[in-house]
Amino acid sequence: xxxxxxxxxxxxxxxxxxxxxxxxxxxxxxxxxxxxxxxxxxxxxxxxxxxxxxxxxxxxxxxxxxxxxxxxxxxxxxxxxxxxxxxxxxxxxxxxxxxxxxxxxxxxxxxxxxxxxxxxxxxxxxxxxxxxxxxxxxxxxxxxxxxxxxxxxxxxxxxxxxxxxxxxxxxxxxxxxxxxxxxxxxxxxxxxxxxxxxxxxxxxxxxxxxxxxxxxxxxxxxxxxxxxxxxxxxxxxxxxxxxxxxxxxxxxxxx
Numbered sequence: 001x002x003x004x005x006x007x008x009x010x011x012x013x014x015x016x017x018x019x020x021x022x023x024x025x026x027x028x029x030x031x032x033x034x035x036x037x038x039x040x041x042x043x044x045x046x047x048x049x050x051x052x053x054x055x056x057x058x059x060x061x062x063x064x065x066x067x068x069x070x071x072x073x074x075x076x077x078x079x080x081x082x083x084x085x086x087x088x089x090x091x092x093x094x095x096x097x098x099x100x101x102x103x104x105x106x107x108x109x110x111x112x113x114x115x116x117x118x119x120x121x122x123x124x125x126x127x128x129x130x131x132x133x134x135x136x137x138x139x140x141x142x143x144x145x146x147x148x149x150x151x152x153x154x155x156x157x158x159x160x161x162x163x164x165x166x167x168x169x170x171x172x173x174x175x176x177x178x179x180x181x182x183x184x185x186x187x188x189x190x191x192x193x194x195x196x197x198x199x200x201x202x203x204x205x206x207x208x209x210x211x212x213x214x215x216x217x218x219x220x221x222x223x224x225x226x227x228x229x230x231x232x233x234x235x236x237x238x239x240x241x242x243x244x245x246x247x248x249x250x251x252x253x254x255x
Contacts, residue, residue, distance in 0.1 A: 002104070002127045006112050008058055009102045013116035013123060015054065016047045016100035020085065021118050024096070031092045039088045044068050047084035047100060055080050062104075067207045073233060075108030083207040086115075087184040096120060099185045103210035113211030115185050124189050126218035134193050141221040141241035142194040150197035150244060152176035153187040159202045165226060168251045169200065188212040188239045192219035198248055199239045200226070206233040226252045 023029055023043040030042035048068045055064055059078070065071035066082040080102070085091050087098030096119035103113045112127040124139070126132035132139050144150050152172050154160060160169040173179045176198075182190060185208075190196040192215050209231050213223050222245040226236040240248060 001129070002112050005059075005104055006114075006125065006127045006130075009104070009112060009114045010123075010125065012051050012054060012102055013100055013114050015050055016084065016102075017116055017118035019043060019047050019050060020091070020098070020100065024091065024119065025094045029092070039092050040068060041085065041088060041092055043091060044084045044088055048082055051082055051084065051100075051102070065207065067205065073206070075105065077107065079105045081105060081207050081210040083211075086208060087186075090184065097182075097184065097186055099189075101185060101207065101211040103207075103214065105210060110210055110214040113214035115189055115211050115215060117185070117189075120186075122189070124192060124215050126215040128214065128218065130218065132192055132215050132219035134189075139193040139219050141191060141216075141219050142197055143243060144197050144241060145243040147172065147175045147177075147244065147247065149177050151178045151180065151190075151195070152198040153180055153182050153190065153196050153200070155181065155183045155187060155199065155201040156203070157181060160200060163202065165200075165202070165252055168254060171251060172198070172200075172248070184208075185212060188216055188237075191221055191239050191241060192216045194219075194241070197241045197244055199237075200248075201237045201239075202226075203234060204231075204237050206231075209237050212239070224249070 048066045062078040064080045083101035086101045091098045099115045099117040115124040187199040216239045222242040223239045228249050
């Protein structure tokens with residue numbers, strides 16, 4: 001199932017990569033701040049518009065939800081979810097760690113996801129029941145089951161350490177084998193391919209996580225909010241290799 005849609009998502013990722021790579025580090029790149037103080041660039045808007053137009057032609061009855069142009073959050077039916085540049089701040093500063101995220105949800109459930117990072121030369125993809133790949137090769141989470149052997153990644157560490165999860169976050173940082181702050185899509189991709197075991201992110205929009213949720217789970221990992229419930233727009237995201245999920249949830253629930 002969804003073979004045609006996954007092939008189409010790869011086609012969209014190719015088109016996004018062309019636009020993103022062409023504009024990257026271009027002098028005169030248009031950059032502005034949104035109301036929430038986050039950045040948006042000419043690449044974000046150009047990519048989303050291009051992908052929307054392609055989806056409207058190929059799947060005219062499907063709905064589209066994107067970071068820049070919005071759309072309905074109604075979960076019923078088929079919805080393509082787009083983040084044209086995940087890691088816009090990196091993009092704007094000339095840092096090549098950014099990706100286009102493309103997901104398809106059916107009745108609120110993610111059925112495929114693609115995370116294309118052209119300047120890293122990495123593309124992650126997954127469809128339900130088909131497993132996950134990186135550049136066409138199968139990937140799987142690690143089997144590490146002890147925090148002391150795990151690489152734990154934190155995103156928005158300033159938020160984690162001033163909220164209710166401060167002590168749990170600091171405890172994980174202290175007890176882990178290694179900690180890093182690989183942000184945006186890449187931390188979750190590293191868990192999916194077995195290069196890290198845990199990612200904590202305190203707040204994400206649906207276009208930030210929709211593709212990554214499918215990729216991590218199809219690679220054998222587990223995702224949830226910090227309280228163990230399903231992911232939700234604006235909520236937290238914990239992604240793990242599965243073996244460590246319950247322990248991290250237990251730590252997050254402690255005071």
